[in-house]
Amino acid sequence: MKQRVVVYKKLPDELMQSLREEFEVTAFDRIDDSNRAAFLDAIKSAHGILGSTIRITNEMLDSAPDLKIASTVSVGVDQFDLDYFRRRGLMLAHTPGVLNEATADTIFSLILASARRIVELAEYVKAGKWTGSIGEAQFGVNVHGKTLGMIGMGRIGSAVARRAHHGFGMRILYNNTRPNPGAEAELKATFLPRDELLAQADFVCLMLPLTSQTEKLIGAREFKLMKRSAIFINASRGRIVDEAALIKALQEGEIHAAGLDVFEQEPLPVDSPLLQLSNVVALPHIGSATHETRQAMAELAVQNLVAGLRGQPVPHLAV
Ligand SMILES: NC(=O)C1=CN([C@@H]2O[C@H](COP(=O)(O)OP(=O)(O)OC[C@H]3O[C@@H](n4cnc5c(N)ncnc54)[C@H](OP(=O)(O)O)[C@@H]3O)[C@@H](O)[C@H]2O)C=CC1
Numbered sequence: 195m196k197q198r199v200v201v202y203k204k205l206p207d208e209l210m211q212s213l214r215e216e217f218e219v220t221a222f223d224r225i226d227d228s229n230r231a232a233f234l235d236a237i238k239s240a241h242g243i244l245g246s247t248i249r250i251t252n253e254m255l256d257s258a259p260d261l262k263i264a265s266t267v268s269v270g271v272d273q274f275d276l277d278y279f280r281r282r283g284l285m286l287a288h289t290p291g292v293l294n295e296a297t298a299d300t301i302f303s304l305i306l307a308s309a310r311r312i313v314e315l316a317e318y319v320k321a322g323k324w325t326g327s328i329g330e331a332q333f334g335v336n337v338h339g340k341t342l343g344m345i346g347m348g349r350i351g352s353a354v355a356r357r358a359h360h361g362f363g364m365r366i367l368y369n370n371t372r373p374n375p376g377a378e379a380e381l382k383a384t385f386l387p388r389d390e391l392l393a394q395a396d397f398v399c400l401m402l403p404l405t406s407q408t409e410k411l412i413g414a415r416e417f418k419l420m421k422r423s424a425i426f427i428n429a430s431r432g433r434i435v436d437e438a439a440l441i442k443a444l445q446e447g448e449i450h451a452a453g454l455d456v457f458e459q460e461p462l463p464v465d466s467p468l469l470q471l472s473n474v475v476a477l478p479h480i481g482s483a484t485h486e487t488r489q490a491m492a493e494l495a496v497q498n499l500v501a502g503l504r505g506q507p508v509p510h511l512a513v
């Protein structure tokens with residue numbers, strides 16, 4: 195008998211086809227109120243599940259006695275309770291690496307757009323307000339030659355720092371749980387305690403996972419430590435930041451601007467004060483969202499799932 199798989203994300207046709215040849219597949223392009231009950235029902239008899247975005251609760255997993263592996267089409271695994279997976283001996287697979295460069299490109303877009311006020315000034319042109327030479331009121335700040343403070347110098351953080359060092363001549367400071375000798379050798383990056391990094395950086399960029407240790411890592415105290423000219427960039431996870439404190443810091447001029455791809459609540463509520471601030475560039479969580487990268491992530495997630503269900507070594511296990 196074929197093993198049963200539940201896919202809860204739209205996958206390229208050829209990947210769906212390959213899964214269907216080997217497994218009995220129940221597929222949902224996305225989960226919403228119209229199909230949530232059917233999804234929860236399908237999980238109950240699944241040996242493997244594959245998808246992204248929605249939180250997979252322990253209650254859902256408790257209902258699936260035959261489950262062996264969950265394969266997420268993301269590098270982040272904060273939508274799962276990792277201790278639950280360890281306790282039950284379940285495998286959790288993810289997609290590190292293949293999204294480093296696309297995500298670093300998104301982050302660099304946020305750095306440039308925030309510093310040079312790209313979104314705000316493009317809207318100024320479209321609104322017909324460009325009626326004469328621009329003046330100081332439209333000036334931005336330099337990116338080249340400035341200091342980048344990376345909190346989280348892992349796979350993606352290093353890809354951002356590489357762009358900053360080689361492309362923009364920036365000085366690189368970083369904070370990790372432990373020093374990263376590769377980044378120090380290649381990028382002349384300097385490891386600093388977090389508070390010192392916050393005080394020295396022109397651009398403070400978060401690129402670390404959301405865990406119980408990193409939730410609300412950056413709050414009112416940390417924004418006060420930053421330069422008033424600092425630009426704050428977050429494309430890791432919204433809950434690593436106290437969003438109310440960020441809004442206050444931006445409103446009161448404690449920091450200069452922010453470029454954000456992630457938020458405490460996603461989609462960002464339309465009444466969020468962040469949307470009223472001209473010094474905020476807000477994106478809809480598009481870090482890895484290019485055709486090529488999403489294809490590579492989907493392929494890797496399928497490889498992980500198939501290996502796990504065949505009893506072979508899984509290329510990328512988070513647990
Ligand atoms: N916006 C988007 O679309 C995307 C968002 N992401 C997010 O980015 C995260 C990072 O991805 P990736 O670079 O692949 O992960 P990595 O594991 O390669 O890097 C994470 C880094 O964070 C560091 N770190 C962990 N905890 C702390 C802490 N308390 N203080 C300082 N540094 C810490 C780690 O340090 P050490 O090595 O010393 O442990 C590591 O270097 C993902 O977990 C995901 O949440 C990823 C892709 C796209």
Ligand SMILES: O=CC(=O)O
Pocket residue numbers: 267268269270271293481482
């Ligand atoms: O947020 C995206 C991820 O891959 O994690």
